[in-house]
Amino acid sequence: MLRAESGATLITVQRGAAVEPVGDVLEAYVARESANEVLEALSALGVQRMGGIILDPVETSLSEAADRAVEAAPGDPADAVVWEELLAQTQEESTLNPTFLAFITLACLLAVVGVATDSPVTVVGAMVVGPEFGPLAAIAVSLVRKDFRLARRSALALLTGFPVAMGIAVLASLIWEHLGWITVSSVNDSHNVDFIYEVGPFSLVVALLAGAAGMLSLVTSKSSALVGVFISVTTIPAAGYAAVAATLGEWDKAFMSVGQLAVNMVGIVVAGVIVLQLRPGHGREGGPMHRLKRSFAASR
Secondary structure, eight states: OOTTOTTEEEEEEEEEEETTTTEEEEEEEEOGGGHHHHHHHHHHTTHHHHSOOOOOOOSOOOOHHHHHHHHHSSSOTTTOOOHHHHHHHHHHHTOOSHHHHHHHHHHHHHHHHHHHTTOHHHHHHHHHHOOTHHHHHHHHHHHHHTOHHHHHHHHHHHHHHHHHHHHHHHHHHHHHHHTTSOOHHHHHTOGGGGGGTOOOHHHHHHHHHHHHHHHHHHHTTOTHHHHHHHHHOOSHHHHHHHHHHHHTTOHHHHHHHHHHHHHHHHHHHHHHHHHHHHSOOSTTTOOHHHHHHHHHHHHO
16 A cells, blocks of 8 residues: 555564564555655554554655655645644644643733733743643634544633633732732732723724634644744633622623634634645645645646
8 A cells, every 4th residue: 555655665564573462564655745645555554453554754864765755745735734644733732731720820920920920921820831722723623624533622711711711810800909019009000001992993803813813723733933922812811800800890801802702713713714724735635725725726
């Protein structure tokens, strides 16, 4: 099967090398554009049931055979989405566990401090610490792949994580208000962080742009761009501001902050879905743009 795949080369077989389970070890260099097709074929053969399939990205390869495989594979490696790789990454980052709850709670508390002290720098710190992009990206992937189990897991992480974090933030705000560290006047005078609850057209625009950049960074493994995404979206800060405002009885600002949170979350998911739909998908089938190019070529 691998020898018939134009995007696979450097194939080696080690007979009887596997001890548990007993069997052969097969290795091959597979062009990124052909990865989905090869993985589907191996899965259809039941390799994952009898043994295992390990996908290991190659950072550097000095091989003319590998270069020829990349050239022979359909599409461009920069545009290829390896779905199993993306699913594994999003599943890991969208699981509700103590670590996720700890990060989202710490981020929300940082946002509360940023609001109370009128400190945009602290608010930015809260944006970076927040882990909410993982579940949002996973929801986008699940919608494209129709993987509703992943969607439920991601939704559970968000629907549990945010209420828990906001609840703890409310308790912290009550304590700090009792100590005199937070007052209504101090929050009303925090004009440097007014952007958190001020919902407008650009709230959605920023969320869409950040969501698109975030999904692109995931599918292209450009993780450095994720920091900019975290700083761009107003999710965690909105949750923190809502907690402070509710504690002080500023319900209009609390509801506006929740609205900001909802707009940003929806924008990120929608942008993620659009990015995935516009990129090549399964091997030679490709995404909408690839199919459009193929149809155009056939009509000429």
